[in-house]
Amino acid sequence: MLQFKAVKELQDVISNYKSQGKSIGFVPTMGALHKGHLSLIEHCKKTVDIAVCSIFVNPTQFNDPKDLEKYPRTISKDTELLEKVGNDIVFIPTVEEVYPENLDTSLELDFGKLANVMEGAFRPGHFDGMAQVVNRLLEIVLPDYLFMGQKDYQQFAIVQDMLRQLKSPIQLVMGATIREEDGLAMSSRNVRLTPEERQKAVLISKTLKTAMQELNQLPPLQVRERSLQRLNIPEFKVDYFEIVDGISLQPVESIINSKTVVACTAVYLGAVRLIDNMIYEINP
Ligand code: AMP
Secondary structure, three states, X not given: OEEEOOHHHHHHHXXXXXXXXXXXXXXXXXXXXXHHHHHHHHHHHHHOOEEEEEEOOOHHHOOOHHHHHHOOOOHHHHHHHHHHOOOOEEEOOOHHHHOOOOOOOOOOOOOHHHOOOOHHHHOOOHHHHHHHHHHHHHHHHOXXXXXXXXXXXXXXXXXXXXXXXXXXXOEEEEEOOOEOOOOOEOOHXXXXXXXXXXXXXXXXXHHHHHHHHHOOOOOHHHHHHHHHHHOOOOOEEEEEEEEEEOOOOOEOOOOOOOOEEEEEXXXXXXXXXXXXXXXXXXXX
């Protein structure tokens, strides 16, 4: 596996591959890699010739400085794991490399209502920072395919909208959420849970699963209410539980007008904030 810190060196190698007619797939990450990330790399490897993974904890998408400081960093383990799954290139830039002083990386895009609900409402500025870094990394890597997880459903929808607004030819591919045996969605933040919190955390995915079943019979608003009640335990502080249209991300009162409906939630366990979602497929 090739490893780069500098933009220029990475670009030279990628353009060489491209001139040989090889297709490039890209998986951006913030490191502390787990099986969720690795499944994206495997998906990428099956689709393209060259898999590129970036590891960069992007400061501009953290609205809470403590969260940024505490974000787990495990670079040598990460590179070992990437090697094992056959990743071809890992890009581990510094902040200065991604945001050089003389380069305007700001992005004047309007995501409208996609960005002011759920994560957008609770983490002001988060999606601007996320879109800024994804756009910058895409300009550096210039991939044919971009792989992102369903785990961050709203992020995926916003990146999709960004690519549409930029008229980008890059194909965005969604990877399924990989879960622990008990159902907890894998997340780099899970390592920060205490053993007690880790035990309680299973209630998040259980509640989403129950909501999927309830949507067969009950209207979304009622399912939302029942889900909020289930999540109402002393160990949790719930930011939101919303049942939204899979495309507009706006809360729905009925499932009949949507192609897909997604239940999304964000919950604090102590200082650790976890998000998860499940997609309710509506038969045509
Ligand atoms: P992160 O390192 O948290 O920024 O995540 C990098 C990519 O991995 C994003 O596209 C996430 O949606 C995806 N991802 C994170 N957790 C999971 C998971 N449990 N299953 C599948 N993909 C995931």
